[in-house]
Amino acid sequence: MGKVISAFVVATILLSTTSFILESMQSFAKRPDLCEDLRAAGEPLTVEACEPVPHESFFYIEAACILIFTVEYLARLLTCHAEPALGETPTLRVLHYARMPLNIVDLLAVAPFYLGFIIGNSVSSLRVLRLARVLRLFKLAKHHGGMRLCLEAMMRSGFPLAILMFFNVIVGIIFACVMFFVEGQRFSVAPQFTQPRTDMFNNTVPAPFPTGVFVRIDAQGEHEVQTPFRSIPIALWWAFSTMTTVGYGDIVPTTLPGKIVGVMCFYCGVILLALPIGVLSSNFENAYSQASSHSQGCLLMSTFGIAPRDPQSLRPRQSETALVKPVCFQDLRRKQSEEKIKKKFPTWWLTTSHVSVPAISSAKTAVRAADPKVNVQQMQPARGSRWFPEEEVSWSRQLFLIMSDPGSSRASNVVSWFVTAVIMVATVSMLLESLPEFNVTPAECKPWPEITIASCRPVPRPAFEYVELVCMIVFTIDYVLRLALVHRALPQDIGLVEKEVGRLKMTWKYAIQVLNLVDFFAIAPYYISLSGLYQGSTAALRVLRLVRVFRLLKSPKLRDGVEMIINIVGDSLPGILSVFSLTSIVCILFSSSLWIAEGTEYSVSAFPNEYPLGVYIRPTKYGYGVEPTPFTSISHCFWWFFVTATTVGYGDEYPTTTLGRLTAIGSFYAGIVLVAIKLTIVGRALKRQFPQWNGQAA
Secondary structure: OHHHHHHHHHHHHHHHHHHHHHHOOHHHEEOOHHHHHHHHHOOOOOHHHHOOEEOOHHHHHHHHHHHHHHHHHHHHHHHHHHOHHHOOOHHHHHHHHHOOHHHHHHHHHHHHHHHHHHHOOOHHHHHHHHHHHHHHHHHHHHHOHHHHHHHHHHHHOHHHHHHHHHHHHHHHHHHHHHHHHHHOOEEEOOHHHHOOEEOOOOOEEOOOOOOOEEEEEOOOOOOEEEOOOOOHHHHHHHHHHHHOOOOOOOOOOOOHHHHHHHHHHHHHHHHHHHHHHHHHHHHHHHHHHHHHHOHHHHHHHHHOOOOOOOHHHHOOOHHHHOOOOOOOHHHHHHHHHHHHHHHHOOHHHHHOOOOOHHHHHHHHHHHHHHOOOOOHHHOOOHHHHOOOOOOOOOHHHHHHHHHHOOOOOHHHHHHHHHHHHHHHHHHHHHHHHOOHHHEEOOOOOOOOOOOOHHHHOOEEOHHHHHHHHHHHHHHHHHHHHHHHHHHHOOHHHHOOOOOOOOHHHHHHHHHOOHHHHHHHHHHHHHHHHHHOOOOOOOHHHHOHHHHHHHHHHHOHHHHHHHHHHHHHHHHHHHHHHHHHHHHHHHHHHHHHHHHHHHOOOEEOOOOOOOOOOOEEEEEOOOOOOEEEOOOOOHHHHHHHHHHHHOOOOOOOOOOOOHHHHHHHHHHHHHHHHHHHHHHHHHHHHHHHHHHHHOOOOO
């Protein structure tokens, strides 16, 4: 019953969050009719009359969700007095329970809805309510094991992280002050800033800065331009975006001293980032290992990537620690299966000449897992040293193995590298074909007004058509031969576990394998275009030819490394997915905060010509004017968050308000923490798998 209630509450939280995101989109909002009435009557427009409002259905969804949250919160609050562990008296138990952080979040999740009826519907009150609704996302922490594990690692790292973040702030302030004094202290009353100007129609334009402005030298070192470093807080925004390697590019130094300060800020930021990442990674790995060491924790972590609900209750008592060792039932089953595999696949079996490459791969993996001391790198089959496969098999199977199995003989290896070379030629040809230098305009192209897209669209040079034809002949012969001969091979030659398979079934099983489907879709577009059934561009499907390179992974030398990578990904994937779900919650949190800071101020007078009915605005990046905001909805802010949290910082979208920049600084460090946790999970899996792959595990 508890799981059902928990799932229902999670579904309600997701519904409320989705409604909140959709509510911010302009496509789900409607402009009041009063705005058009005022415009038709020639009266001045107002923000209250013209600002779009969400559809009324969102209010009913919000009311239903709030009702569920309220009932759930009151039910827990009214029954917590029966829990003796919370306190001595019922009153103390209720007070202690209400003061818990997650229960405070529950209260803050419902309070804004009722507060709205008290403070009214003014613009300022609506912003406060919208910001408070973001806190509802933290309710998911009670129902998300991976999020609890990450929070536990952060709690363990709390004091060291606080000290290191304090040093980050101090160093950031120092660089901000230096940059402000280097590029923001020069004042100018030059005529280009203080004198009125005349436009092309001889109209007088007021001076942009009639009382003067702070300036700096431009990047070319020739002219004075207004400086963006007009205060230390703005310089602090530059310092944090530089130290975290985000680098939006909205504010950059142009003078030589400023660039020197910028270079020093780069390296100081990288050094200071390495310290909290190391502390957090170490504590997360300890928490991850501790959760995985117990049977329930191991089962949850390996299957779902989440920690047990109460790790403290799952640990053995101190008196039992020396006698009882926690057992992971999944590890026990793995050991039992490894013993069976080791009996089934002895090490000498790997050196026989009649075993197929897929079977050898599975056997080597099993032996490596069962006995890490065995160096499987030295267990290469002797069959690869021959020029042709076994003489006792039929010629059709020999030809199939030559065409499909690079490790079966030297001839098959030569064929594999030849096909790979053709793939590379086709790929390079496709890349060069896209360059304008290798395209020509057709002779049929006529100037305006007879110009058309069909007659003037540039086409590749004829040489590319011949290269394409030769490559397609090679690909077709390779695919058709393998498909025509597969029924003469053994089931284990194509990775099947059945001992006896019919010819048609074997051909079908082989044809629907992933790499063979890639082979089919790599050649099909060419023949479709020749038949005239499709006249559009097939460039997107031609990219599939590059995927054929993965056939090289059949080589024994590459296969072992690929197996290690696959094992690392398999071990890391549950934890990474769990952390990514936490990343999604943090994304919605910061995106909502940025939208409230940068996308909720409406104006009907800022751009009367471009937007006669009004538009959402924000300050310009230098703070001397206003501009239409690019952050028009919460979903639009998702792109900004991932670009910022991964420290890519394209610079196409960035905040300009003080609250927006504070939100961005928080997303800098939140993104770094989340990336560090993912790297810790992958690094932990690598430390487990690499010694086994290298034959050095104890």
